Amino acid sequence: MRYLSIKNRSILREMVSADFKVRYQSSVLGYLWSLLRPLFLFAILYVVFTYVFKVGKGVPHYPVYLLLGIVIWNFFTETTIIGMGSVVGKGDLIRKISIPRYLAVVSSSISALINLVINLSVVLLFGIFNGVELSWTWLLLPVIFIELFVFSTSLAFLLSALYVKFRDVTYIWEVGLQAAFYASPVLYPLTIVPEKYWSWFFVNPMAQILQDARYVFVTKDTVTAWNAGSVWWAAVPLGIVMLTVVVSRKYFKKQASSFAENI
C-alpha cells in the first residue's frame, strides 16, 4: 500500500491545516490557547499538589516534573478523544470519496502532535529556567515520544472504528480516561506508593512513558519500569503497546471497508 504517497500527503496536510484554522479562528488569542491551556491547568495543579497535598515534596524540580506529565497526558487524551470521533466526523468525506480511511485518524493525531511540540518547547524553557541539568539523555526524549505517538494513535484507530458501530464508546472512554489519569503517575511521584506495587503500575504503558520521559529529562531519581524491579519488566508495557498496534490495525482494516455504509 502506498501509505504516504504524494497525493495522500497533500490531503493530510490540507486536513491538518484546516483543522487548525477552524479550531482557533474565532478566539482572540488563537494558537496561543494551545499553550495557555496546559499552563493554566499546570498552575492550578501545582498549587494544589505542592501546598495542599504536598505530594511533590522531595522530588527534584517538581514543577517541571508535573508540567511534563501534564503535557504528555494532554497529548494522550487529545489524540484518543479527537481521534475517536475522527472517522464519524469525516463521514461526509468517507461516504463520498475513496480517500484512505486512515487519513482521518492520522490527521487528528498530527494536529495533536503539533500541539505537543509547541507545549514541549515550553517545558524545555521551563526546565532550563528551573535549573534542570543538561544531560545527554535528553536525546532519548524523541524515542519516548515516538512510543507515545504510536500508542495513542493506535488506540485512536481502535476507538474510531468502534465508535462507528457503538456510539457509547465515547462515554466508556471518558470514564476510562478518568480512571487511567489517577492510575498513571501524572500528578504524584510513584514514591508515595508502597514499593511492592510499583511494578504493577507499569502494566500501563502510559506510566512507563511518563516515568521514562521524566527520567531522561528531569531527574534520575524517577522510578521507571526497568528500575522498579527487574529490568525485564520493561518488556511488559512495550509488549502491550505492540499488542495494541497489532489489534488496532487489524480491527481498523477489517472495519474500514464498511465505514461508508455504517456511518
Added chain:
Amino acid sequence: MKEDIAIKVHDLHKSFDLPENKTTSLKQLFVGFGKKQRKHRQKVLEGVDFEVKKGEFFGIVGRNGSGKSTLLKILAGVYAPDKGGVVINGNVTPFIELGVGFNPELSGKDNVYLSASLLGYSRKQVDAMYDEIVDFAELHDHMDKKLKNYSSGMQVRLAFSIAIKAKNDILIFDEVLAVGDEAFQKKCMRIFEEYRLNKQTVILVTHSMDNVRRLCTRALMLSDGKIELIGSVKRVANAYSKSNLEPVSADTQTIQPQEDLDKIQLSGCDTTYNPGDVLNVKIAWPKIKGVKMAGVAIVRSNGEYVFGTNTGDIVLKNNQIYYSVDLDLGPGAYFLRVAVYDKTGKCIAFNESKCRFLIHDDLRKDVGGQVRLRHNYSNSEIETVTDEH
C-alpha cells in the same frame, strides 16, 4: 484486460443490512442478545455485469431505488462489493456530490486548497491553477470570505470550478446537473459536451433523458439491482421514459419489445404556438388488446414534467381519442408524452417523439415565469368565484 476497456464490472452483488433497530449502543447489543434480531437484508445489486470502453460517455439511468447510486459508489471505491468485482483501467475521479470536503468555517481560498487536495492535487498544482478557478467561478472579491457567508449559488460555482479542473482517466458524475440555476446548467452542459468531443471517459448518472440523448454514447438502465437494458442511447432512454409512465406500483415488468413502443400516432400537432394557444391533437394506436386508458403529459425538453392527465373512466372507442389543451405555458421547448395502459395500469404503448413544439416568447413585459395563470388586478376588492365542476 483488453487495452480499450476502461471499466469492467463483473457479477457485482451488494446488499445492506437494515436491522429494524440499528445496534448503535452497547446496551442494545446486550439487551438484545439472545433475542433474534430482526434483520432485513436488502439486496441492492444482484449480478451486474458490464464494460465501459475508453472514450465512452456512458449513461446510467434507473428509477429511484434501482441501485444506481450504490453502483456508482462501488465504482468510486466508496463501498466494497459483497461479491464480484470491478476492474478499473486507470484512475477515477468521482463526483458523488459537488464540493465534497468543503468546510463552511474556512475561507473560499482555503476551501479551494482543501477540496483540490481531495481530488488529488498537490499544493503546487493548486497554486498554478488557482487563478483560473477563481476566474471561472467569478468570485474574485469573495475568496477571503468564509464559505458560510457565500450564497448557495456561489458555493456551487466554486465547487464546480474546482471539479472541472479534475483531469483523470475516468470521471464519474452523479446528478451534478440537478443543482444550480439555468445559467449554471448551461455551463455544465458545455463542459460535458467538451468531454464528449475530447473522448474523455465519463460515467454519468442522471434522470434527464434529454441529457442522456444529448451527451451519452451508450447507456444502461438499472431496475431492482439488475441491468434491465444496455445498449444504444435511444433504446435506453425510451425504455426509461416508458417505465416512468407506469403508474405508481411499478412492479418489475418486462419491457415490451422495442417495436411496440413507437406505435402511437399523433396528428394535428404544430411545431410552434403562442402562450395561451390551444393545442388539438388526435391520438391513435393500432389494435392492441386490453387498452383501457390513455394518458397525455406535457414535458419540458429538459425532462421536467409539467402537466399530465389521463382519460380515467372515459370509454375508449375505435383505438383513438382527441385531446385538446390550453397551452397556458411560458416560452420554451416542450413535447407530448402519450401512453396507453391496460386495466392493471401497465403501459402498453408509448410515444414521446411525435409531437415536439416550441412556445414563443410573447415579449410581454408584464408576464414572466413557466406558466400563464389566469389572474386579475383591481383597485377594489376582487370577488373570488369558486369554480364548480
